[in-house]
Amino acid sequence: MTESDERLHAPAAARNGEAILQVLKAMHQPGLRYLEIASGPGQHAALFAEAMPDIFWQPSDPDPRMRASQLAWARGLDNMSAPLELDVLKPQWWEPVENRVDVMLCVNMIHCAPKEAIEGLLAGAGRLLEPGSALLLYGPFTFNGMHSVDSNKNFDRMLRQQNAEWGVRDLNDIADAGQKHGMVYERYVEMPSNNHILVLRRQGALQEDTLI
Numbered sequence: 406m407t408e409s410d411e412r413l414h415a416p417a418a419a420r421n422g423e424a425i426l427q428v429l430k431a432m433h434q435p436g437l438r439y440l441e442i443a444s445g446p447g448q449h450a451a452l453f454a455e456a457m458p459d460i461f462w463q464p465s466d467p468d469p470r471m472r473a474s475q476l477a478w479a480r481g482l483d484n485m486s487a488p489l490e491l492d493v494l495k496p497q498w499w500e501p502v503e504n505r506v507d508v509m510l511c512v513n514m515i516h517c518a519p520k521e522a523i524e525g526l527l528a529g530a531g532r533l534l535e536p537g538s539a540l541l542l543y544g545p546f547t548f549n550g551m552h553s554v555d556s557n558k559n560f561d562r563m564l565r566q567q568n569a570e571w572g573v574r575d576l577n578d579i580a581d582a583g584q585k586h587g588m589v590y591e592r593y594v595e596m597p598s599n600n601h602i603l604v605l606r607r608q609g610a611l612q613e614d615t616l617i
């Protein structure tokens with residue numbers, strides 16, 4: 406992480422931001438309200454808010470240093486809100502979210518947090534999203550317990566050495582947690598460097614005008 410003024414810069418966010426933006430643009434509808442969980446430095450939030458001026462971006466993070474950086478990245482962007490303090494491991498973590506949420510995005514968080522973060526995230530998505538709306542979950546994942554490439558396996562080993570509670574998560578565990586909270590796994594989008602975006606959709610009657 407490097408620093409210029411109060412804005413922190415994450416090299417990974419610089420690498421994957423454009424590819425994620427293309428996925429968001431393909432789902433774009435004017436007026437969508439995004440809630441981003443674990444926005445980190447806020448670099449993605451600013452990129453997406455600037456590229457799609459007709460959407461609203463709500464960043465968040467439990468870490469005050471990250472929220473200070475998000476505030477700095479939001480300067481001059483009318484459609485990027487001040488960050489919320491949200492930690493998906495806390496009970497009822499979604500309560501501070503007051504505005505409507507049309508889409509949730511979470512990039513590279515669940516492998517850098519205890520496994521319980523999966524269920525916490527899905528529980529909040531089930532409460533905050535309307536039927537038909539989606540949670541987009543970006544990261545490296547295993548499929549039926551298998552890494553798609555050796556580099557992800559090495560990354561997983563490195564994460565677990567860094568923190569015994571961290572590690573690359575499996576699609577089945579995410580889909581199972583989603584089922585408990587009304588969030589149904591729908592599909593994945595392949596992303597560069599063996600990452601994926603998982604799409605989980607809030608169960609219930611689909612409304613064409615909110616379907617992304």
Ligand SMILES: C[S@@+](CC[C@H](N)C(=O)[O-])C[C@H]1O[C@@H](n2cnc3c(N)ncnc32)[C@H](O)[C@@H]1O
Pocket residue numbers: 415417418442443444445446449466467468471491492493494511512513514517518522
């Ligand atoms: C690897 S960084 C990714 C940041 C950003 N999404 C990006 O891609 O640049 C992981 C982020 O997850 C946040 N995080 C860790 N545990 C969390 C939790 N329980 N709830 C919400 N965010 C969490 C950290 O504070 C950190 O900002």
